[in-house]
Amino acid sequence: MHAFAVLPDDSTIHDLDIPTPSPEGRTVLLKVTRAGVCHTDTHLRAGGYDLGSRGMMNMKDRGIEYPMVLGHEVVGIVEQVGDDVESVRPGDVRLIYPWIGCGECRHCREGSDNRCAAGRNLGVARHGGYAEYILVPDEKYLVDIEGIDPSWAATLACSGLTAYSAVDRILPLEPDEPVVLFGAGGLGLTAVALLRARGHRNICAVDVAEGNLALARSMGASSTVLSGPGRGAKDIRRAVGGPASAVVDFVNNGVTATSAFEVLAKAGHMVQVGLFGGEVTIPTALLALRMIHIEGSFVGTLAQLQDLVRIARSGKLPNIPVVERSLSAAEVSRALDDLTAGGIAGRIVLTA
Structure with missing residues (x-):
């Protein structure tokens, strides 16, 4: 499959051919249809975060593997499911909760994956949505968005949830x-x-x-x-x-x-x-x-995302402005450049 990725110490977005993953157990493979672009992606492309007098928090030093496929605001169509999946089937459209923890610590057991110290977030520690397909490690992280514009729905996974x-x-x-x-x-x-x-x-x-x-x-x-x-x-x-x-x-x-x-x-x-x-x-x-x-405050829980989607579906939450562009290496790069420069009203969502 095509994936649009960053390499170590290289801000260029590369169009790579990587193996398409196969779902097993409770995992689900989705074909990406929408991928929102977030300021977090600009920091990840730059290699880390500014800590003031403490210098730079370098992603490589924190064990992040490259090439890194960014993109954590993702809507997709279910393509294949593992043998143990029960709640979705091929053809279903779902929003992905990307803030995935280790699954074993107290925070994860309580449903607060975003608090996990060993997080395996999609688009950071796992390949994200700037690609043809994305593998989600458990069906529970898929949220039904029926009745909601999919481009706006993609933004709910990060900007909305945050x-x-x-x-x-x-x-x-x-x-x-x-x-x-x-x-x-x-x-x-x-x-x-x-x-x-x-x-x-x-x-x-x-x-x-x-x-x-x-x-x-x-x-x-x-x-x-x-x-x-x-x-x-x-x-x-x-x-x-x-x-x-x-x-x-x-x-x-x-x-x-x-x-x-x-x-x-x-x-x-x-x-x-x-x-x-x-x-x-x-x-x-x-x-x-x-x-x-x-x-x-860092993003939110799966339960909060599910509640936010319910509010959006009720019509009580006005849509924020969304600028749609095509999902490609060139457009990922342009979107990240535009966000870094500032001046984008609302959110950019890449469409496949």
């Missing part, structure tokens, strides 16, 4: 308590839509692009702040009417994390999601005196 999980961490709040979202790309827009769907009214989106802020307002943000030189925490507090009860940082670099801490109210909740990298210095006395709650 936003859902982050919003879950800050609610419940009173509907008019200020919530600030840093970043109004695919994740931030989904978070706006989810907050509105759950009855929240005071939502401020912060972004460097006015086009993204216009989309945020159209999806229900009550206020927006254009970030840039000379703009900071005071402007955000003014927009929401005071300190924020909660902040979700979908960018999570040194600048946004610093602003996030500064806009929080006493006992405020700061959820760090983005992987743009850097570091932040926080006064330890203020952390205690203001009783600030800081936590990281």
Whole structure:
């Protein structure tokens, strides 16, 4: 089969011929029809993550094998199934939950694969969806998306799920308590839509692009702040009417994390999601005196994805903008370049 992969220390996307896997037991082989493009893929292509003064977290040093077939927002048609598969059959269309753990630790046994320290995520530690076919290690990771546009559905596996999980961490709040979202790309827009769907009214989106802020307002943000030189925490507090009860940082670099801490109210909740990298210095006395709650959030659980799909199917979740392109080595490369450069409104989904 064709697979569009990265090699060690090489940002080029290569069109490789690799063996098509055969499913056994509970595994399922799907023909890829949609593959969303995520900022995580840009970091993986670059070889790791920026840890600020600690340097670079190198994927090779963490045991990731190359060539690496990226792509973790995947919808496909079931092609073949293992002998023990009962819930799907060839021809079924399914969304894939890609955040797969070891299957043995406490977190995996509790259904929180995304917390597993030995994760075997599709598109990272296992071949992902930038390919003709993808092998899913267990039928339980397949989610029925009947009635949902498949391109939008693909984005639910990461940007949708990540936003859902982050919003879950800050609610419940009173509907008019200020919530600030840093970043109004695919994740931030989904978070706006989810907050509105759950009855929240005071939502401020912060972004460097006015086009993204216009989309945020159209999806229900009550206020927006254009970030840039000379703009900071005071402007955000003014927009929401005071300190924020909660902040979700979908960018999570040194600048946004610093602003996030500064806009929080006493006992405020700061959820760090983005992987743009850097570091932040926080006064330890203020952390205690203001009783600030800081936590990281990485994607979500299979149960949360299933719930998110139910919400999407109900019509309560507005579609985020999706740009469709063809699934090929050239288009994978162009999409990753465009994401790295910024300016993409919503999400890019590659179609086969």
